[in-house]
Amino acid sequence: MASTISPPNQHPHPHLLRPSPPQNTTTAATSMISPSPIPFETPLTQDDLKKMAAYKAVELVKSGMVLGLGTGSTAYHAVNRIGELLHQGTLKNIIGIPTSLKTKEQAISLGIPISDLDSYPVLDLAIDGADEVDPGLNLVKGRGGSLLREKMIEGASKKLVVIVDETKLVEKLGSSTGLSMPVEVVPFCWGYTAECLKRLFRGCEVKLRIGGDGKPFKTDNENYIVEMFFGEDIGDLNVASDKMHRIVGVVEHGMFIDMATTVIVAGERGITVKHKAL
Numbered sequence: 425m426a427s428t429i430s431p432p433n434q435h436p437h438p439h440l441l442r443p444s445p446p447q448n449t450t451t452a453a454t455s456m457i458s459p460s461p462i463p464f465e466t467p468l469t470q471d472d473l474k475k476m477a478a479y480k481a482v483e484l485v486k487s488g489m490v491l492g493l494g495t496g497s498t499a500y501h502a503v504n505r506i507g508e509l510l511h512q513g514t515l516k517n518i519i520g521i522p523t524s525l526k527t528k529e530q531a532i533s534l535g536i537p538i539s540d541l542d543s544y545p546v547l548d549l550a551i552d553g554a555d556e557v558d559p560g561l562n563l564v565k566g567r568g569g570s571l572l573r574e575k576m577i578e579g580a581s582k583k584l585v586v587i588v589d590e591t592k593l594v595e596k597l598g599s600s601t602g603l604s605m606p607v608e609v610v611p612f613c614w615g616y617t618a619e620c621l622k623r624l625f626r627g628c629e630v631k632l633r634i635g636g637d638g639k640p641f642k643t644d645n646e647n648y649i650v651e652m653f654f655g656e657d658i659g660d661l662n663v664a665s666d667k668m669h670r671i672v673g674v675v676e677h678g679m680f681i682d683m684a685t686t687v688i689v690a691g692e693r694g695i696t697v698k699h700k701a702l
């Protein structure tokens with residue numbers, strides 16, 4: 425574990441210091457499609473696309489950076505690639521801040537030096553996947569069970585590069601049929617909290633996430649996840665976020681509003697890089 429304490433710089437996303445919500449939702453400017461950073465046989469699998477996006481993102485990593493290491497099947501490829509480049513000596517002096525226990529284990533197994541937000545309150549760059557990305561680069565995250573640590577760590581990062589395959593692009597957050605917006609809640613009277621969440625949005629259905637063992641799924645923070653399925657457009661994201669935060673049993677929701685600075689999308693035709701409009 426690295427132990428140096430870096431100076432408490434200004435928080436890169438002061439709007440994430442609750443309870444003040446972000447005020448604006450920006451739209452993205454899209455840049456050109458570029459060729460894949462790794463040669464693949466066609467047809468490409470979804471995992472190939474995830475790997476392409478991940479490798480492209482890791483090109484942004486420079487020696488000496490404090491890096492947020494994301495969670496999920498796409499971020500997995502990025503963390504592996506960072507480990508590989510460290511071993512080759514192409515990258516040096518990286519500190520990884522893992523966003524989940526699973527990523528922490530992966531980073532340790534790859535020999536990536538790790539630390540935490542207490543020691544490094546400002547990160548240079550974070551790389552992570554997402555479940556949905558809208559045209560303004562707002563995200564839904566947490567379908568893999570991680571969101572709170574991701575939001576804390578990525579909110580403390582100067583840049584958040586999101587890596588997805590093209591199936592993750594949506595017109596509106598919460599609109600993927602049959603797929604949920606995860607909300608982390610305290611286990612105490614979770615049913616009450618779930619009911620409060622349901623009442624916020626017309627036509628919304630909620631259910632508790634169940635793990636493979638048939639018991640309620642527990643996050644890294646020992647909380648539960650309530651899955652929200654929206655019947656209608658959730659409207660203004662900041663208003664929706666604020667309403668959810670006001671429910672006392674809610675720990676955090678899976679919308680990442682105005683946080684991504686870049687989204688790298690891998691598709692059959694190559695890679696598209698979208699930058700947040702300033």
Ligand SMILES: O=C[C@H](O)[C@H](O)[C@H](O)COP(=O)(O)O
Nearest residue numbers: 496497498553566568569570
């Ligand atoms: O809970 C999981 C995280 O938010 C993931 O980053 C997100 O679910 C995307 O995961 P994947 O890359 O596996 O689709």
